[in-house]
Amino acid sequence: MNTHELRLPPEDRELSPYTGWTRRHWTAVAEHLLLSVRPYLSPGLARVDLPGPTSAYGRDSDGLEGFARTFLLAAFLVAGQDGDDPHGFLDRYRAGLLAGTDPEGPERWPRPDELDQAKVEAGSVALGLMLTRPWLWDRLSPAEQARVTSWLSTVVGGTYPPINWVWFQIVVEEFLRSVGGPWDAADIERGLAVHAGLRREDGWLSDGPERAYDHYCGWALHFYPLVWSALAAEPPAAGLRERWRADLRRYLEDHVRLIGADGGPLFQGRSLTYRMAAAAPLWVGAWSGATDLSPGLLRRGASGVLRHFTDHGVPDADGLLTLGWHGPWPGMRQSYSGAGSPYWAAKGFFGLLLPEDHSVWTERERPLPVEEGDVRAVVRAPGWIVSGTAADGVVRVVNHGTDHGTEGRPTGDSPLYARLGYSTATAPPLVGPTVDSPLDNSVVALDAEGTATHRTGFRALGVHDDGVAAVGHSRWRAHWVAVEEDAAPDHGSGRRGATRPGPLLDVWSAVRGADEVRVVRVGPEPSPEGGWTLRVGGWPVVADGSLVSTLRVLAADGVEGPERTGVEEWGGVAPLGAATSVAWATVSAAPGAVVACLVRLSGEPDDDPRARPRVAIGPEGTVVTWADGAVTRIRGAAGPGNV
Numbered sequence: 001m002n003t004h005e006l007r008l009p010p011e012d013r014e015l016s017p018y019t020g021w022t023r024r025h026w027t028a029v030a031e032h033l034l035l036s037v038r039p040y041l042s043p044g045l046a047r048v049d050l051p052g053p054t055s056a057y058g059r060d061s062d063g064l065e066g067f068a069r070t071f072l073l074a075a076f077l078v079a080g081q082d083g084d085d086p087h088g089f090l091d092r093y094r095a096g097l098l099a100g101t102d103p104e105g106p107e108r109w110p111r112p113d114e115l116d117q118a119k120v121e122a123g124s125v126a127l128g129l130m131l132t133r134p135w136l137w138d139r140l141s142p143a144e145q146a147r148v149t150s151w152l153s154t155v156v157g158g159t160y161p162p163i164n165w166v167w168f169q170i171v172v173e174e175f176l177r178s179v180g181g182p183w184d185a186a187d188i189e190r191g192l193a194v195h196a197g198l199r200r201e202d203g204w205l206s207d208g209p210e211r212a213y214d215h216y217c218g219w220a221l222h223f224y225p226l227v228w229s230a231l232a233a234e235p236p237a238a239g240l241r242e243r244w245r246a247d248l249r250r251y252l253e254d255h256v257r258l259i260g261a262d263g264g265p266l267f268q269g270r271s272l273t274y275r276m277a278a279a280a281p282l283w284v285g286a287w288s289g290a291t292d293l294s295p296g297l298l299r300r301g302a303s304g305v306l307r308h309f310t311d312h313g314v315p316d317a318d319g320l321l322t323l324g325w326h327g328p329w330p331g332m333r334q335s336y337s338g339a340g341s342p343y344w345a346a347k348g349f350f351g352l353l354l355p356e357d358h359s360v361w362t363e364r365e366r367p368l369p370v371e372e373g374d375v376r377a378v379v380r381a382p383g384w385i386v387s388g389t390a391a392d393g394v395v396r397v398v399n400h401g402t403d404h405g406t407e408g409r410p411t412g413d414s415p416l417y418a419r420l421g422y423s424t425a426t427a428p429p430l431v432g433p434t435v436d437s438p439l440d441n442s443v444v445a446l447d448a449e450g451t452a453t454h455r456t457g458f459r460a461l462g463v464h465d466d467g468v469a470a471v472g473h474s475r476w477r478a479h480w481v482a483v484e485e486d487a488a489p490d491h492g493s494g495r496r497g498a499t500r501p502g503p504l505l506d507v508w509s510a511v512r513g514a515d516e517v518r519v520v521r522v523g524p525e526p527s528p529e530g531g532w533t534l535r536v537g538g539w540p541v542v543a544d545g546s547l548v549s550t551l552r553v554l555a556a557d558g559v560e561g562p563e564r565t566g567v568e569e570w571g572g573v574a575p576l577g578a579a580t581s582v583a584w585a586t587v588s589a590a591p592g593a594v595v596a597c598l599v600r601l602s603g604e605p606d607d608d609p610r611a612r613p614r615v616a617i618g619p620e621g622t623v624v625t626w627a628d629g630a631v632t633r634i635r636g637a638a639g640p641g642n643v
Contacts, residue, residue, distance in 0.1 A: 036319025123168030214269025261393025558593030
């Protein structure tokens, strides 16, 4: 049991009117996290063996992970205090480092050339050593240094997947180079080439060749380049550094729009158990100067993220970061996640490297975009429409470009990537029937057994703003997938299996405030029965919670018979509440049919018909007339006979 209670200093509402938090609060949380893992240190201090599930890599890997990630947190804390270490954190990590790299020792770590996950953790060890060099590495004996170098050097010449992992090899080899160890310039050049291939529009990066847009863009792919550039013996060419700075500058404009007024990050993508790591790119912007955002806004965003979690019971009563979001919720972890994994949250504490007199700590907090007014923006690379509403503080993303897949390769849908909508206040069901048969924020065809189709592999047809609303469009061959055939580890992608085709679907989203008018056009091919059973699903909300999800058919052309509507509710399927409910509507659609639905997520009920948009479907497209009389035209969404 934890004997170190989280004690926070008094709030400072003059300096931080939105969160009340200062650098002292960040220091207090960091110290609390580090002190709380002490009961779980192995006898030789090389492992942090935390309670919880074991990853696919095993307990030895998980113990190393717990060590490496908490060491990184200690490095930020101690280096930011110019070596001041009253709790003796580095003494313990020094001992553990030597025990873990002892090839004959009882707590020997698996080497990076023996276990892939060790390649990741080696990156945290190396970065921590670079940051704390005067107080740790330089105090090791030559023999001790040689032992650590020998363990780290097994990354040289190693093979890394073409994702954010290449940065772990770059960072390790940079450290080795700095201490006279082995390194290979070709490894670094290959890694930089991979990174260059991940760059997309407007400062965004995809974590791999698939459409894998998620928090890794910020907490990894924008984190390492500028940090490495500042630490490298021979920094990369000035042009490359400026490109990275420009990428981060542009990305942060979008990143701050994706934080809710309550500090909640967007609940989308894999590895969400890293929680406050979502603050990392904000701190890198402040640290590097590669941002046009004010220091007060950067701190407000970062402190908002951290406080969002501490206000919701993170860390737990024992001071531990569990596998979950607010509380423990193992159902949201990937197969690579073990009990030590959540401590990549350490990256969110990068701001502790900045001294107390840095403007990011001394400037008065400024409001997030969603606190200043309603937000509407299009983000081209991931195909997102961002819509934040000041009235409830919720930020929504309507998704027409991200699925953790590749165009033309149909697979099952990952609930964390392929849904049509995500927000800072909702979570898609991650276990239960809708994982294999999508319901929430979906447009699907249903077969005779009621099983839903998937959309991964869709064609992204762009997002734009017409001055009245933001509009997104995607098209896919709806397909059923025998996902039960796929027993591969879960790394975020949807599951594979034999597929059978359904109808061709075009979906447009016209978004304004809390409202999305979702327009669906069915392709010309008939089903074996003649028509298709089409289902549209709304937002997943906590049952009996403060947010209201509305799903309402506004207009239809080519539909046979009246629509059916309902609400499904399940317990224990998502981490934000005991039960989750999803509204839905089904219609029997003839070939070429067009259906338009109101899909709304709001803090207010949909009880005023005058506030709803009106829709007319005609031979030249669909016209949406908003409540104030403004008009959005969707020209491709024409009725039957115009396919």
